[in-house]
Amino acid sequence: MMNTDVFFYLIQVFIGITLIASAIVAIRFRNLIAAVIAMAVFSLALSLEFFILQAPDVAIAEAGVGAGLTTAMYLLAIRNTTDEEEVAE
Amino acid sequence: MTTVIIRTMTRILTPAILVFGSYIILHGHLTPGGGFQGGAVFASGLALLIIAFSRKRVKEMFEKVPLSVFESIGALGFLGIGLMGIVMYTFLRNFIANSGAPFGMPTPEGINPGFLNTGGTLPYLNIFVGLKVLAGLTSIVLILFLILRREENE
Numbered sequence A: 001m002m003n004t005d006v007f008f009y010l011i012q013v014f015i016g017i018t019l020i021a022s023a024i025v026a027i028r029f030r031n032l033i034a035a036v037i038a039m040a041v042f043s044l045a046l047s048l049e050f051f052i053l054q055a056p057d058v059a060i061a062e063a064g065v066g067a068g069l070t071t072a073m074y075l076l077a078i079r080n081t082t083d084e085e086e087v088a089e
Numbered sequence B: 001m002t003t004v005i006i007r008t009m010t011r012i013l014t015p016a017i018l019v020f021g022s023y024i025i026l027h028g029h030l031t032p033g034g035g036f037q038g039g040a041v042f043a044s045g046l047a048l049l050i051i052a053f054s055r056k057r058v059k060e061m062f063e064k065v066p067l068s069v070f071e072s073i074g075a076l077g078f079l080g081i082g083l084m085g086i087v088m089y090t091f092l093r094n095f096i097a098n099s100g101a102p103f104g105m106p107t108p109e110g111i112n113p114g115f116l117n118t119g120g121t122l123p124y125l126n127i128f129v130g131l132k133v134l135a136g137l138t139s140i141v142l143i144l145f146l147i148l149r150r151e152e153n154e
Helices: A004-028 A031-051 A056-080 B005-028 B037-054 B055-062 B067-088 B124-148
Strands: none
Touching: A004 A031, A004 B124, A031 A056, A056 B037, B005 B037, B005 B124, B037 B055, B037 B124, B055 B124, B067 B124
């Protein structure tokens, strides 16, 4: 039987690790579509954190705008150009 | 351009997303979320539709949808509800509450599960804000899609 506070504490630690990992991965990826998906994972983890901190309003807005619409806009912009980042000389 | 997997999942998921967005807008005065959040969820469902299908299909789908008219109705409706309140007493006065009109049922006292038919002008304001937000965000994605030139040449 797990205490609820301990459970939420563990989830928050997990979310923090996910946020940092997905942010680093989004910067490091050479393939731009993979980087955009990493950004979407970042937004999703952030909205879960908002929900745990008892701000469901902000969580819904973050999930809708952050994970849905900006990802769509990035994908459309990448489709118009190339999806591989050029390596700086 | 897109794969069969994306198109099939879009066909399955889009109705659910649109219903969920409408639910958030309509229950704005009872549950978390409101006009902006519901409109953003609804617009992300339509953005999924825009991304998954080809340029020709998207043009067919959105040719008959007057998004700019929806956006104007949203802004003018919000202002109209506010100005109707000014006739009664002051700007944005809740003149529908407890009047028996739609969304005007008297709210019972004490702890209750929340009734949809309450709230007065708030559900109307949520609906207008949701209409404006979904039309605006969808038209941004749609314009970004329609200025693409690469797919036209293929």
